Amino acid sequence: MTAIVDYGAGNLFSLVSSLSFIGEAAVVTGDPDILRAADRIILPGVGAFGEAADLLRERGLSPVLKQIAAEGKPFLGICLGMQLLFDESEEFGRHEGLSLIPGRVVPIESLPGWDKTLKIPHIGWNPLTLTRPSPLFREVNDGDCVYFVHSYCAVDCGESVTAAAEYSVTVTAAVERGNVFGCQFHPEKSGNVGLRILRAFCGLTAENLNTGTDPVFKNRVLKSGPAPALNGGGGQC
């Protein structure tokens, strides 16, 4: 059973529907006991970082989520839910995140090389460049498109980046550190590619992650250094 963290932020209809569509039992809850009992956790989110971080703290969920993540349970943050995995964000002032993955969240237009003629938010379908193997992407090909809606972007994530997208600058599209995963895009709105990502996540358990019996996890080769260069404009996906 997968628990979707309910902390009063965002619309969960599509996420719940997509899990039901792939046959995964899901519960939307803010109850720490139910969260602790779940096989895996999804932290969703739409809106502003500071407000969401405050809601998590006010409801006492920050320490609960940190503890669950530390126990090795598969944990997926989506969109703002991914941004909350990092140390801090600069969205409307400086706010602390859950610090489950090293990194910061900054405005996309603050990245060096940003093309001012492009639009913010980064909204629409953009191809993924897979930068290292990940159990989430076992059924995803390099160049598959996913749906993004965001104005802020994770940086300084080191080798936790598993996928990137090009929007004049390199946007961190997915991250992973041990049992903790994040997608900047919305898998629940990314058609069949998104459903495959959710299905892969729902196949993970604390056991197969910790013992390395997950086939992709076991054979993973970590690449150090910066993500490979992305193709220039004009690419298809």
Place this chain on the structure above:
Amino acid sequence: MITKRIIPCLDVRNGRVVKGVNFKGVADVASPVELAEYYSAAGADELVFYDITASAEGRKLFTDVLRETAERVFIPLTVGGGINTVEDFGRVLKCGADKVSVNSGAIRDPSLIGAAATKYGSQCVVLSADVARVDGEFRVFAKGGREDTGMEAIGWIRRAVENGAGEVVVNSIDTDGVKQGFDLDLLAHVTYYVKVPVIASGGAGSISDFISLFRTLPGVDAGLAASVFHFGEIAIRELKQAMAAAGIPARL
């Protein structure tokens, strides 16, 4: 590289898909849920459901159709029609809509866009503007294109974006249903001034109309059409392949 979006629009009345030509005369096409599944499988990047129901019963049918669609189709869904209050935004967002488009409701109450953007975020507030040329200027029309508001259109669109609209659908009444191509002149004016995504609507008759739209106006993010898709005059998959072949980024 972000791709250009292709968006079929489904006009829904009493739970069924309809399409008017120049907003007059309607013909029953198919179940909205089935049509949405068909389009999603065919490669549509997003869907617009436009509720043209007048009755409360029909409105209930619409939210049922919306919910059923959102349980089976996993691409972004935009909903418009009958959106007059912030509560109307909540009503359709709760049933699976990702974005909500306002037209007459924002003309009647210009504060609606700002209020909805504050509550739900700009990313889900879409301004839909029906525009026609009157006395040498672009005018905004209300009530499904039947009523000239007397307002100059480009200024209206710019104000709506300043107030929080995160996306703009520009529907040209002059080219709608004519199938001779999008209104590139009107769209050039809008994209010059507006820095949020612009969706072109009205006038698509062939694949080449989409190609010339995206080639001529790089500031246009998406092309929307209805009858040419519903009646199979343009197959979405073929359209996407033609876009890719022409060097326009497309999700295949």
